[in-house]
Amino acid sequence: MVTEDKVAENKIPRDDLDDYSESIIKTRQQYFEKFSGSKINHVGKYSIDPQQLQGNIEHFIGVAQVPIGMAGPFTINGEHAQGEFMIPLATTEGTLVASYNRGMKLLNMSGGVKSTVVDDAMQRAPVFVFEDARGARDFVQWVKNNFETIKAEAESTTSVGKLTYIDNFLSNKFAFLRFNFKTGDAAGQNMVGRATFAACGWILDHYQGVKNFYLESNFATDKKASHINIMRTRGKRVTAEATIKREHLLQVMRVDPKQIDYHGRVAGVGSFLSGVNNTGLHSPNGITAMFIATGQDVANVSESSAAILYSELTDEGDLYLSITIPSLIVATHGGGTGIGTQRECLELLGCYGKGTVYKFAEIVAAVVLAGEISLASAISSSDWVSSHEQYGRNR
Known part of the structure; x- marks a missing residue:
């Protein structure tokens, strides 16, 4: 039987006030050593300031050194x-x-x-589900007619991102929209996610007949090789x-x-x-x-x-x-x-x-x-x- 004490004992140490301090990093290193039965040597040697890593990594214990x-x-x-x-x-x-x-x-x-x-383009690709194929077809035409307003809603979330165009692909009773942005000097996946979510919020508020909606349909092919990217x-x-x-x-x-x-x-x-x-x-x-x-x-x-x-x-x-x-x-x-x-x-x-x-x-x-x-x-x-x-x- 697994007790609450046992669960707590096997929980990765954290500090809710400062999870990037040297003391909590040392505590996590010791926890890792005890859990694995191995010693941390090279992993724990680094020159970067852990305080600058917030937003880049969680449960920080050290670095991987690549020549x-x-x-x-x-x-x-x-x-x-x-x-x-x-x-x-x-x-x-x-x-x-x-x-x-x-x-x-x-x-x-x-x-x-x-x-x-x-x-230059970075995408988020939501999908809208309708009662039938005609509903999906009519929706795509409405999106084309309202592009400028959709663009304004998307760009209200970012000072950098610019929505340049929206591709549409119809299959069955689904309307796949591929929002294409320019993202400045950032790779921009998170940026376009926020912007597309805002645009889709406006769409859902102003178009009747959408049965279901997902912000990402797997059609942006994020971190996957695909022919559409080529x-x-x-x-x-x-x-x-x-x-x-x-x-x-x-x-x-x-x-x-x-x-x-x-x-x-x-x-x-x-x-x-x-x-x-x-x-x-x-x-x-x-x-x-x-x-x-x-x-x-x-x-x-x-x-x-x-x-x-x-x-x-x-x-x-x-x-x-x-x-x-x-x-x-x-x-x-x-x-x-x-x-x-x-x-x-x-x-x-x-x-x-x-x-x-x-x-x-x-x-x-x-x-x-x-x-x-x-x-x-x-x-x-x-x-x-x-x-x-x-x-x-x-x-």
């Missing part, structure tokens, strides 16, 4: 990111930093990478592209542009057969390493993993390579971006604070392209396994 390596300098020719950048990558995967560094070296020789943010954008849609000289590929990568282009077409068949959301090789490697280093919500790698890689041979025999990331969810303000090492890494890139999120998105996309050309070259020239044998986990 950070540097790659670069890297030349980026964006509309917002212009110049040379040193790139922080947080990872425990051997060869990853070296591979990205090699790709950057190659791209620098051909003038760097052109990066462009082409779209087609319609979630976060930032950004493209990185470069034309790589044949002689540089031969010099640095020991591979001919024709080899990479042909390998890409063969791999495209493999992508189609497997049903993946990415025709490239490993864009989540660079994205995840940058996300951890800069305080992004790492779960958003799920959406951000989608990518469309394209290559062609120029008349001069060089290689044009382009990658589009249709749902890159990044922030340079709010969330985890202001914490200790994460803020420092963003500051290193000149991307901390308001007005820098497009710059950061352009940098991430350029880094992804460097990783793609490096791994594609390694596979095409059969250097892939030997590199891991020398530098990676097989050493």
Whole structure:
């Protein structure tokens, strides 16, 4: 029989007055040690001020330390990111930093990478349930007719978020609405949730016939890979592209542009057969390493993993390579971006604070392209396994 005393004994210690004080953190560490039978050593060593973590974590006991390596300098020719950048990558995967560094070296020789943010949208997708399909159809038309008022209601909750449009999708007797916002320098999931809730409150007060309503229908595909994000954008849609000289590929990568282009077409068949959301090789490697280093919500790698890689041979025999990331969810303000090492890494890139999120998105996309050309070259020239044998986990 479990007694109340036993339940209390197994309850994680908290301090309702100050749950981020050194004393309560120490108490929780001791509780964890007693519960697990293991000692806290590295986890309990940190330089950040726990008082600054309110809103970022609960039941704080310490930190997870992930090694950070540097790659670069890297030349980026964006509309917002212009110049040379040193790139922080947080990872425990051997060869990853070296591979990205090699790709950057190659791209620098051909003038760097052109990066462009082409779209920006963050969603919340409520669903309205009706008596029948006609009721759902008529409701969607009413929403279209009242968009400006709905927009005003949504934007009354935020000084930053802007409702740009509402997609509608009808199925059975359901009306799925996908509210699309611009969210400034924040990733914006919570922001658009509040704004959409306010807008839906006005809708429910002014439209008769709604039988049921849910603020989220799973159609925004929050933290899930989906085809609609590839087609319609979630976060930032950004493209990185470069034309790589044949002689540089031969010099640095020991591979001919024709080899990479042909390998890409063969791999495209493999992508189609497997049903993946990415025709490239490993864009989540660079994205995840940058996300951890800069305080992004790492779960958003799920959406951000989608990518469309394209290559062609120029008349001069060089290689044009382009990658589009249709749902890159990044922030340079709010969330985890202001914490200790994460803020420092963003500051290193000149991307901390308001007005820098497009710059950061352009940098991430350029880094992804460097990783793609490096791994594609390694596979095409059969250097892939030997590199891991020398530098990676097989050493």
